[in-house]
Amino acid sequence: MAGVCTENNQAPNKLAFNLEVPFPSECLASIALNSLAPDREPRRGGITKELLVTGSVLTARWTADEARVLRVSVGSFLDHLSLVLETMEAFGPPAEQ
């Protein structure tokens, strides 16, 4: 899991944060994405969040105007991610389709 905080070239005033979460399989990474993606950010301007899966890696990308807002969003996401991981641990592996 790597976190990188950089200045976004296109919008010099925005903060950016990227998170890469490796999963044991593509299937599990997709399951996590589908669980985490549907809920909207609590109504707050100044933050965007993008989730995508490439292979077995779930990537989350944020841009934000304020560090405080970014911290809250990233923190919530990590809480939610860890709940999804615990659920997978307790009730996985995925059933044969």
Add this chain to the structure above:
Amino acid sequence: MTVVIGFEGSANKIGVGIVRDGEVLSNPRRTYVTPPGQGFLPSETARHHRAVILTVLQEALDEAAITPADIDCVAYTKGPGMGAPLVTVALVARTVAQLWGKPLLGVNHCIGHIEMGRLITHASDPTVLYVSGGNTQVIAYSERRYRIFGETIDIAVGNCLDRFARVLKISNDPSPGYNIEQMAKKGTQYIELPYAVKGMDVSFSGILSYVEEAAHKMLDSGNCTAEDLCFSLQETLFSMLVEITERAMAHCGSQEVLIVGGVGCNLRLQEMMDAMCKERGAKLFATDERFCIDNGAMIAQAGWEMFRSGHVTKMPDSWITQRYRTDEVEVTWRD
């Protein structure tokens, strides 16, 4: 045979229930109780739910003696309710639905209460009074919708009771409403409080402000006891609810009343509603605390009805929402 598992956590109760063709196979639940004088906040409530939800889920499966393979559909509360707790529960529901390869179904919390009330009581077409900490609505079914005939224009009746309990530091265990009810039984003096019925609707924030302001003065002066206040508050709030229920019954020509929601456990409310029903030759239906208070099986039951009539929620549409009107759902499972 259709087996549905339901996840509920929109307020301070977290429950997982399993229903099979009208039979409740399991319905474990935990309640987040705060110290006297304090209410429950979204982030703390979510943290509570997060800590116990997987345990409660396993309990539900064990008590029902079923395996995930036996389940046909995973239902969860889409809304209304508190955001953070709703998300916590939805995350688990979405994840297990995918792990088990089962369809997902987002359920309206109010409709969960109604469908469980209908199942348990066999009321055929009642005027429903839905009263809880978060909601106060008078509902009747008509042409594929649960239509709202009357409601609170500000706070729910349960919220009024809960916040009054905080003023007097009444214990929240098992619930503030329960403790107010016990104290009210010992009240001997009726104190006049503001009465606020507005046509088909009710208002509770004025009464709440009044008692919040006046309670300590009245108690300190020794003119009345806390029990008298509990008694008087219940009499006033419940009379208002009986009035708007009766008004809806008159409009609909209804001969049945069904009370659902946590405040529906209150025996004094049931008694007062029953008195009105008897005057009209109508019948009152109510459930006990297993099903009145938020629980997973009610979500499973509503999910059971919805699933069998063709509803399913696609993953990208499974977002939770704090506001979700009872009449937004097309009730395809009834004529």
